[in-house]
Amino acid sequence: MNTSAQITTTGSAAVSAMPTDWRDFFALTKPRVMTLVVFTALCGLLAAPGSIHPVLGFTAILAIAMGAGGSAVLNQWWEADLDAGMKRTAARPLPAGRMERGDARDFGLFLSGASLVLMGVAIGWLAAALLLAAIVYYAVIYTMWLKPRTPQNIVIGGGSGAFPPLIGWVAVTGEITAMPILLFAIIFMWTPPHFWALALFVKTDYANVGIPMMPNVRGEASTRRQILAYTVLLAPVAVAPWLIGGAGWLYGSVALVLSMLFFALALPVGLRTRSEEDAMRPEKTLFKFSIAYLFILFAALVVDRVLAAHGIVGAGVFG
Ligand code: HEM
Numbered sequence: 001m002n003t004s005a006q007i008t009t010t011g012s013a014a015v016s017a018m019p020t021d022w023r024d025f026f027a028l029t030k031p032r033v034m035t036l037v038v039f040t041a042l043c044g045l046l047a048a049p050g051s052i053h054p055v056l057g058f059t060a061i062l063a064i065a066m067g068a069g070g071s072a073v074l075n076q077w078w079e080a081d082l083d084a085g086m087k088r089t090a091a092r093p094l095p096a097g098r099m100e101r102g103d104a105r106d107f108g109l110f111l112s113g114a115s116l117v118l119m120g121v122a123i124g125w126l127a128a129a130l131l132l133a134a135i136v137y138y139a140v141i142y143t144m145w146l147k148p149r150t151p152q153n154i155v156i157g158g159g160s161g162a163f164p165p166l167i168g169w170v171a172v173t174g175e176i177t178a179m180p181i182l183l184f185a186i187i188f189m190w191t192p193p194h195f196w197a198l199a200l201f202v203k204t205d206y207a208n209v210g211i212p213m214m215p216n217v218r219g220e221a222s223t224r225r226q227i228l229a230y231t232v233l234l235a236p237v238a239v240a241p242w243l244i245g246g247a248g249w250l251y252g253s254v255a256l257v258l259s260m261l262f263f264a265l266a267l268p269v270g271l272r273t274r275s276e277e278d279a280m281r282p283e284k285t286l287f288k289f290s291i292a293y294l295f296i297l298f299a300a301l302v303v304d305r306v307l308a309a310h311g312i313v314g315a316g317v318f319g
């Protein structure tokens with residue numbers, strides 16, 4: 001722990017020499033985003049065929065949370081100057097000058113490294129290799145390479161957030177099969193509408209610091225059309241676990257209804273060309289719903305699998 005930044009590395013206002021609060025370290029792990037990351041990982045673990053000792057299951061989820069947290073810390077260490085220039089992120093511990101940049105880097109590296117050792121030793125090296133891929137994907141490929149370079153940053157970078165349920169699944173089974181790949185694909189297709197809905201209403205923030213997000217580069221109308229396209233493409237992927245027999249009708253029905261709702265909420269966003277007059281209400285609604293969508297979809301998968309294990313619902317599309 002440091003004596004907080006005598007020198008701020010971000011160019012923000014002078015700060016007092018107070019010890020960095022543990023809450024700032026915690027905040028750097030993006031705990032709110034983490035809730036859904038941990039939840040999808042847990043669902044992958046619970047939906048996988050086979051069983052895992054509860055202590056090992058908890059350890060696997062802890063390792064995923066540490067890896068996701070560690071890479072989020074490294075993301076903010078790398079982007080401290082950019083974050084200082086955006087209203088949404090200026091109050092984060094680094095841009096606000098409440099923490100030294102080197103401390104954040106060390107904390108991020110420690111969390112990431114410890115997560116890999118924990119996963120490898122307690123669970124297995126395939127799960128650890130996937131966790132390493134997820135960490136590198138988020139902290140290096142997305143943050144350092146794609147994000148500042150291309151408006152496709154989050155389409156390609158979406159892969160980083162798609163790993164947790166795959167890792168949770170592999171922690172139980174030790175192998176990569178069609179179902180965990182589909183869980184990966186669901187989050188991959190979900191990310192563009194999730195993020196671009198938000199990017200539409202914070203677009204000037206990103207433009208101010210020169211990050212080439214889709215609305216700034218291709219324009220609002222194109223971003224809106226692409227949001228709609230990804231919600232359409234997401235629907236068959238979300239239903240696919242049912243179609244291939246990896247989940248039953250309960251999951252299939254929830255996936256269908258949720259996907260129709262997602263599309264219904266994306267429609268006004270996709271078809272609009274002007275947005276100021278209602279303070280971006282449809283975009284904000286779509287962003288919030290995207291989070292509920294993933295929570296409910298993954299919860300439905302677990303309920304479906306638990307009921308199937310007790311013979312209460314059938315296994316696949318004809319079950
Ligand atoms: C490249 C992919 C992604 C990008 C660029 C992205 C971006 C964002 C941004 C900018 C926010 C606004 C909140 C903040 O300021 O921190 C946000 C919120 C959120 N994201 Fe994502 N996200 C991505 C993927 C994911 C994934 C994979 C998950 C979980 C599975 C997720 C879960 C959430 C949640 C739960 C929130 C709401 C947090 C809150 O209540 O403040 N995101 N996302």
Ligand SMILES: CC(C)=CCC/C(C)=C/CC/C(C)=C/COP(=O)(O)OP(=O)(O)O
Nearest residue numbers: 033037064067068071075134135138160161
């Ligand atoms: C196990 C593991 C490593 C999981 C990865 C976790 C994860 C949710 C990755 C998705 C990336 C994410 C939240 C990006 C936020 O965008 P940003 O960082 O560009 O947002 P900002 O503009 O708010 O900084």
